[in-house]
Amino acid sequence: MILGVFVICLLNGISFGCILFLLASGLSLTLGLMGILNLAHGALYMVGAYIGWTVAVHLGFSFWMAALFGGCVSGAIGLLMERGFLKHLNRLPNEQVLLTIGFVYIITNLCLWIWGSIPKPPFTAKFLSGAFTVVGWPYPFSRVAIIIVGYSVALGLWWLQDKTRIGAMVRAGMDDRDMTKGLGINLEFIAAALFFVGAFLAGFAGVIGAQLIGANTDLGLDILLLALIVVVIGGMGSVQGSLIGAMMIGLVDAFGKILFPNFAMFMLYFLMVIVLVIKPTGLLGRKL
Numbered sequence: 340m341i342l343g344v345f346v347i348c349l350l351n352g353i354s355f356g357c358i359l360f361l362l363a364s365g366l367s368l369t370l371g372l373m374g375i376l377n378l379a380h381g382a383l384y385m386v387g388a389y390i391g392w393t394v395a396v397h398l399g400f401s402f403w404m405a406a407l408f409g410g411c412v413s414g415a416i417g418l419l420m421e422r423g424f425l426k427h428l429n430r431l432p433n434e435q436v437l438l439t440i441g442f443v444y445i446i447t448n449l450c451l452w453i454w455g456s457i458p459k460p461p462f463t464a465k466f467l468s469g470a471f472t473v474v475g476w477p478y479p480f481s482r483v484a485i486i487i488v489g490y491s492v493a494l495g496l497w498w499l500q501d502k503t504r505i506g507a508m509v510r511a512g513m514d515d516r517d518m519t520k521g522l523g524i525n526l527e528f529i530a531a532a533l534f535f536v537g538a539f540l541a542g543f544a545g546v547i548g549a550q551l552i553g554a555n556t557d558l559g560l561d562i563l564l565l566a567l568i569v570v571v572i573g574g575m576g577s578v579q580g581s582l583i584g585a586m587m588i589g590l591v592d593a594f595g596k597i598l599f600p601n602f603a604m605f606m607l608y609f610l611m612v613i614v615l616v617i618k619p620t621g622l623l624g625r626k627l
Contacts, residue, residue, distance in 0.1 A: 356589025357489025365537025371576020417538020574624020
């Protein structure tokens with residue numbers, strides 16, 4: 340009995356952590372490279388969830404096609420925000436916060452206008468709708484798929500950041516923007532492309548995460564808060580840090596709701612405070 344509860348909580352924490360990683364990794368990279376605090380990142384997650392529901396449930400396309408569409412729409416919105424507004428607010432954090440908070444309300448009200456106020460139920464691919472037995476307890480295939488997708492994306496982002504020339508340019512831009520530009524690297528193009536990738540991951544995470552929590556208009560701020568905690572714990576500009584931070588938050592959330600249900604959210608903030616006291620830049624954050 341105790342072993343079964345432990346294993347299920349462990350898997351639930353890892354799967355939820357993978358959703359947070361998909362969301363927070365893009366936020367961490369764009370914040371580390373561009374210095375832009377995009378508080379509309381959670382709203383892009385929400386848009387992805389709604390687009391995924393429309394494509395998969397309303398139009399009847401496959402779940403993975405819905406994930407692709409959700410990511411692309413969120414990526415396009417994110418790129419429009421960056422090219423039209425945020426690129427003019429470099430090193431102006433107060434203005435960035437006010438602008439992106441405004442986008443949260445704009446996007447949320449557009450979602451209310453298009454999809455209404457009734458939350459959309461969780462949805463998944465047909466072949467992931469079943470369950471299998473883990474230590475005597477049923478466990479859904481959809482959560483296992485979330486874990487596989489999350490770690491696959493983490494591996495791909497790690498390879499892209501640490502093992503490719505593009506990743507070297509991104510890391511150089513994080514360390515010294517002026518020197519990187521002086522070497523002839525088109526950092527503005529790289530930043531815009533990275534912002535699109537981050538927004539795409541947010542929308543993609545919205546569809547993947549909709550398997551657990553569906554889509555509703557409260558996601559824009561609710562999921563953003565958890566993503567910011569992950570970035571603070573893991574550190575800006577680090578894929579590995581985002582993964583570690585997301586796993587920590589996912590596990591603390593899963594076990595906290597079972598062991599200390601009245602203090603689950605407090606434990607998340609307490610963990611963040613401990614990390615900040617020990618290492619203010621985050622576990623694997625870059626010193627910018």
